[in-house]
Amino acid sequence: MKLTDWPALADQNTAIVAVEYHTPDRMQILQQFYHWGEERSLSVFVWNPGYCGLQQLIRHQGQYILQSTDRGKDWDIIQYLLEEYQPGIYLLEGVLNESDGSKISQKCSYQLLNACYQALWSKKHHYWVLLETYVQLPLELQPFIPILSNPLPDKEQVQIVVQQFCDTWVGHSDHRLQNCAKCDRYPSLKTTETTEALRSLFRACQGLPIGEINMLLQQCLGFAEQLEEIAQLVLKHKVSKLRGRGLEYIAQPDVPSAGGLDLLEKRLETITYLLQTEAEKYGLKFPTGMLLWGPPGTGKSLCAKLAAKKMGLPLLAANWGVLLSTSHPDRALKEFIALVTSLAPCVLYWDDFDKGFAGWDSNADGGIARRLSAAILTWMQEHQEPVYTIATVNRLEMLPAELVRRFDDIFFMDLPHEGARYEVFNLHLAKYFPAFRNNNSPWSDDQWRRLLAEYRICSPAEIGNAVHRCAEEAFYQGRPGKIEFEDLLKQRQEFTPAMERESEQIQAIRNQAIYAKPVASQDISRFAYQHRELFG
Structure with missing residues (x-):
């Protein structure tokens, strides 16, 4: 329920409600209750731990101000209102949160329960509004106290x-x-x-x-x-x-596109069209999201950035660690979801999503990860706003099966084939060397075939790093913007690809590629690897 539902609840003699609000909206909420109080000929009073007693909300020369009263001074404010049961609307801040951040005391819980019962037989128009930035009522109070929200603006x-x-x-x-x-x-x-x-x-x-x-x-x-x-x-x-809320805006990628991802790009074009309002007329719902799965360095994070750029939407990177490490993870996740929803349409990006769910099914952290995982699952299933979730993973088996099912597409990003590797090289070379721009190349096809063979087991990230190192060396040697074919061959000898260093782990990931869609179609470029018959 929303804050605007309060008059209807008051008409049904609902004496106590809790309201979740954002602190900057405090004055706006006070003004709203002042107007509701005028409609009912009721005074409005405000209290929080910073006041000695009740403050009356009045309007003076067009301004809303809080005027001190003698009521409730040096009292337990809840007990005072129970004993001095006078008509009015009482806005109480900080009642539901103890100073140490723990749950409300047993005494306060019973006081609120007593107030609910007292309202059943009292004929006085006496209303309490419990204002908090986050509300988590004890189970015994939840049937008696409705929770209203004052959401972020649309x-x-x-x-x-x-x-x-x-x-x-x-x-x-x-x-x-x-x-x-x-x-x-x-x-x-x-x-x-x-x-x-x-x-x-x-x-x-x-x-x-x-x-x-x-x-x-x-x-x-x-x-x-x-x-x-x-x-x-x-x-x-x-x-x-x-x-500070577990989100961060991500800048535009430093390359205009990614090489060898034609099937993924085709799917993204379809998703972009579904953003049009006409899609709703035909019952086409905006998809939930996609998983980009594959070994490290294959360009999964870059693809997420390029996807947001292609769809024309802002890219928000989520930080699962920040959410889990806060003193109130449930509150942090609730605020996180509300914030993402208010920023729609957007792309929500989870990097290394599998690491955030390591041990999710255990109680090692008191069940926090399990609770938050369940909340994420529910939100992904139920939300109606155009928020497209892109998550990158290395080990798909670490994710809960029910979470994997929430994603509409699972793409596997493997090491690039020959044609894709050629595109990756040219994308990075064009960043630093003018001779490779506008689809130009000073090297012959035979040179390219040799270079592609040398870098056959290298990931796109390793190729990009090699080109960057060559650009640094060229600048150091006094020939900026110029590169020789031999520079990249020499650079290849100066590092060991991850495919060699961690061959067992990476091959174990690649062996499961059949369970996902490929991001690239079969290589039909002029550099495509030619299979030869051994026996003919």
Whole structure:
């Protein structure tokens, strides 16, 4: 249930509710209850451990302020309200959370239970609202106290807040703020520059509470003179905040594409089309996500980044370790899911997903990993928002079977074949050496065949690292942007591929490739390996 359901509950004589809210939205919630109190001719009072007694919420000269009263001073506030049972709406903060972060005491639990029973026979309009950033009621109280939420704003609400900001500050010195306020009234004044600035600000504000958005926008006016600068400041704040919640924005990849992934790219094109609203008319649901499985260094993480770029969506990297290491993992995961949902449409990326589930079925951590795994499973199954989950794994067998089934596609990323290896080389060579750009190559096919044979058991990551080392050496030797064929042959002799160092582990992973879809079709390039008959 949402906060807006409170009037209906009050009409049914529900005396106590708990409300989960975001701290920056506190004043907005107080104002909402003030208006509900006016409609019912009830006073509104506020209490938290920082006050000595009840504070009455009043409106003075257009401002909402808290005025001190003598009620409840130096009292156990719950016991006081039980004994001095006067009409009103009482907003109580910090009642459900003890100072040490533990669950509420037995005494408090019984006091709340007594209040619920007392409301059954009392004819007074006496309501308690327990405000908390996270609510976890004891089992015995859950049937009596409904939990309401004040969720993060959706896209339309964020757009309204941003537009109101532009309208309010139309007189600001920045002419672009004036323009963005006029654009809504006069569409003919819209410019590409102003529209893009508004979009950037809107995207930066997504995933933040309304109260926080308003505060940030007002603060930014003291440091920024242009709309783009305000958007950057808000985005910087949000990135820092997300990092502490187990999420992080990932930058664009340093290569335009990945070589030898035609089947994967075809699937991503289909998924991108399903983002269109027309898909819903035909009963086509946006898919849940995909697993990218394979040995280390085969380009799984790069593919996740390129997938988000191809779909035109922001890429959010999830950190399972941060969620598990917090003092309240269940709360952290709940906030994490709410945040991801508010940022939809987006791509949620889990790197090394299998490592996060090591020992998930044991009770070594008190069952935390098991509980969080179950919550992730439920969310992946039930969520309706366009959040596409991409997870990379090395050992698929470490994931719970029921979690694997939640993914629509499982692709296996093996070592690249000859044609794909040629594409990988050219992608990295074009980054550092102009001679390889625009599909050009100064080397003959025979040279390429020799080079591809030398790097046959190398992963794309090892190939990219070898090219990078050659670029460093060329710069050091005074020939930047130039590479010789022999440089890469020499570089190959200076490292041992993982396929040789960890052959048993990697081959064990490759032996299971038949259980997943390949990312590349059969090699039909001019460099394709030619099988020869031994007996003819």
